[in-house]
Amino acid sequence: MLIPELDKTGEDFEKGRIFLPQLILTAGAAQACFEVIKQTLLQSGESGVSKGEIVLCTVKGDIHDIGKNIVKVLLENYGYTVIDLGKDVDPMRVVEAAKEHNVKLVGLSALMTTTLKGMEETIKLLREHHECKIMVGGAVLTPEYAEMIGADFYAKDAKQSCDIAKIVFGQ
Ligand code: B12
Known part of the structure; x- marks a missing residue:
C-alpha cells in the first residue's frame, strides 16, 4: 500500500501535479511509517x-x-x-x-x-x-x-x- 502510494507521488511530481515540498512531505511520512514497522519487527524478532x-x-x-x-x-x-x-x-x-x-x-x-x-x-x-x-x-x-x-x-x-x-x- 505504501509503496504504490509513493510511486503515485513520484508520477504526480514528474507530471507537475505536485511540487518538491509535497514530495518531501510524502517521503517524511513514508520514513516515519517504516520506522514503526522496523521497531515492531525488532521487538518480535529473536536476537540470535x-x-x-x-x-x-x-x-x-x-x-x-x-x-x-x-x-x-x-x-x-x-x-x-x-x-x-x-x-x-x-x-x-x-x-x-x-x-x-x-x-x-x-x-x-x-x-x-x-x-x-x-x-x-x-x-x-x-x-x-x-x-x-x-x-x-x-x-x-x-x-x-x-x-x-x-x-x-x-x-x-x-x-x-x-x-x-x-x-x-x-x-
Ligand atoms: C521519495 C522521493 C524523493 C525524496 C527522497 C527521500 C528519501 N529519504 O529517500 C526526496 C523528496 C528527498 C527526493 C529528492 C529528489 N528526487 Co526523488 N523521488 C522520490 C520518489 C517519489 C520515491 C522513491 C522511493 O522512495 N520509492 C519507494 C522505494 C521503496 O522504492 P525503491 O527505492 O525503488 O526501493 C525498492 C527496490 O528498488 C529495491 N531496492 C532499492 N535499493 C536497493 C538496494 C539493494 C542493495 C537491493 C538489493 C534492493 C534495492 O528494494 C526497495 C524495496 O522493495 C521517486 C519516484 C519513484 N516512483 O521512484 C522520486 C525520484 C526517484 N526522484 C527523482 C528526482 C529527480 C529527485 C530530485 C533530483 C528532485 C529535485 N529536482 O531536487 C531529488 C534528488 C536529490 C539527490 N541528489 O538525490 C526522480 C529520478 C528521475 C531519474 N530517472 O533519474 C524520480 C524517479 C521522480 C521523477 N519521476 O521525477 N525524492
Missing part, C-alpha cells in the same frame, strides 16, 4: 547469531534512502548484520568499510539515472580492492544494466535481497 555481515548504502550523489532502509530492515529481520553507510556515500568509503569488516556481500542502491555512474564507479573500485559479491537495486535499474556495470546480482525488491544473501552466505 548473525548469519553474515553486509555493507549497504545509497551511492554518491543520491540521497534517496527509503528503499535502502527497507532492504536493511528486511535483511536484519532475516538474521543478517547490516553495516549501513547511509546515503550519498563516496565509493572509497564503501571499499574501506567492505575491507574493514571483510564482508562477503555489498549492497548498493541508486534511484536516479544520473547516479548510476556513481554505482558503476563504486563497483569498479570494489573489484580493484576487495573480493566480494555485489547486489544492486533501485527503481531506475534493470537486470541488463546491473550486469553491464559489473554487479553480481540485481534485486527488484527488498525480499530479493534476502534471497541473494542466502545464496552468498549459504544460510
